Amino acid sequence: MDPLWLPRFFSQHQSLSTQELVSTLRAEPQIRPRWRRAVPASIVCISNLNVDSLYKTLAESFPISPELSFLSHPPVKFDSALVPVGEPSDRYVLFLDAELDESSKRSLLEHAIAHLFLGHLQLGDINSHWDRLEDVRAGNNASRRWDREASALRAGDVRAEPSPEFRVAGLGLAWSRLLSGNVDMPFASAQALADSRRGDWIDVSQDLIRQADLFPHQARGAAEIAVRLKRLNVALLADSVGLGKTRTTATVIRLLRDRGELKRAAILTPQKLERNWRNELKLLNLTMDGRGADAKLINKDKFKRLTPREAAQEVSG
Numbered sequence: 324m325d326p327l328w329l330p331r332f333f334s335q336h337q338s339l340s341t342q343e344l345v346s347t348l349r350a351e352p353q354i355r356p357r358w359r360r361a362v363p364a365s366i367v368c369i370s371n372l373n374v375d376s377l378y379k380t381l382a383e384s385f386p387i388s389p390e391l392s393f394l395s396h397p398p399v400k401f402d403s404a405l406v407p408v409g410e411p412s413d414r415y416v417l418f419l420d421a422e423l424d425e426s427s428k429r430s431l432l433e434h435a436i437a438h439l440f441l442g443h444l445q446l447g448d449i450n451s452h453w454d455r456l457e458d459v460r461a462g463n464n465a466s467r468r469w470d471r472e473a474s475a476l477r478a479g480d481v482r483a484e485p486s487p488e489f490r491v492a493g494l495g496l497a498w499s500r501l502l503s504g505n506v507d508m509p510f511a512s513a514q515a516l517a518d519s520r521r522g523d524w525i526d527v528s529q530d531l532i533r534q535a536d537l538f539p540h541q542a543r544g545a546a547e548i549a550v551r552l553k554r555l556n557v558a559l560l561a562d563s564v565g566l567g568k569t570r571t572t573a574t575v576i577r578l579l580r581d582r583g584e585l586k587r588a589a590i591l592t593p594q595k596l597e598r599n600w601r602n603e604l605k606l607l608n609l610t611m612d613g614r615g616a617d618a619k620l621i622n623k624d625k626f627k628r629l630t631p632r633e634a635a636q637e638v639s640g
């Protein structure tokens with residue numbers, strides 16, 4: 324199926340309301356069954372849509388996974404949320420802010436459907452996606468990569484391709500590469516990264532190396548992780564036991580904080596490592612307690628028993 328079928332469908336059916344658009348899309352014979360199932364099964368409008376009102380409505384009216392969460396941390400107020408319902412999830416519901424006008428609702432619906440066609444969310448997952456109208460309208464300037472991809476598809480960009488795989492900031496891709504043994508040669512990734520974005524390279528100053536008493540592999544690791552986080556929003560540090568992962572990570576936090584790119588780091592740790600974390604953070608003059616602290620230590624065992632909402636609050640609060 325031509326990936327640009329979707330934007331053509333949208334432009335051919337511009338006069339339809341959100342509800343009509345959804346039912347027409349579901350009845351469309353050309354559409355693949357997988358995508359037909361992904362079209363939101365219903366649209367629910369809520370006044371003053373926010374995390375609390377959303378969970379309240381979900382709890383009252385829909386079966387949801389107890390682990391239901393968001394792909395990215397939601398702001399206080401958003402304009403739409405695409406939520407998988409059923410247990411396990413077998414359909415989507417699109418929640419819209421009731422105060423929006425019809426054309427804004429339509430934009431958010433098209434945007435949500437583009438996400439589904441691109442495979443950003445899939446049935447069986449427990450992830451929801453929120454959007455703000457201003458971000459969706461920003462199109463290719465949207466700050467989130469998924470949103471830029473969804474905009475590209477809606478705009479009929481030939482480079483936008485529906486993806487069969489589930490991709491959260493590249494995690495799905497990294498996972499399948501790991502499983503298939505398709506991994507970089509030693510140093511190849513660091514070198515490629517350095518070459519591709521020379522201007523982005525983050526240096527660990529000699530002062531910081533001395534203060535944290537870093538080994539060369541830690542200084543280099545911290546610099547690479549900081550760059551990866553900037554570019555990909557995700558990084559995995561998997562040094563062997565005893566090589567100083569905690570110190571390397573504390574250095575990353577310090578680097579990003581000094582550059583004004585990180586307000587606060589949430590650290591999930593088992594209780595027995597908490598003291599170690601405190602010592603390492605203190606060594607780098609990173610604060611841990613109270614408002615405005617550089618890092619927040621969270622007990623991993625308590626954290627995993629929280630509801631998604633409590634967990635979100637714990638991380639952000």
Ligand SMILES: [Zn+2]
Nearest residue numbers: 453454470473
């Ligand atoms: Zn979006």
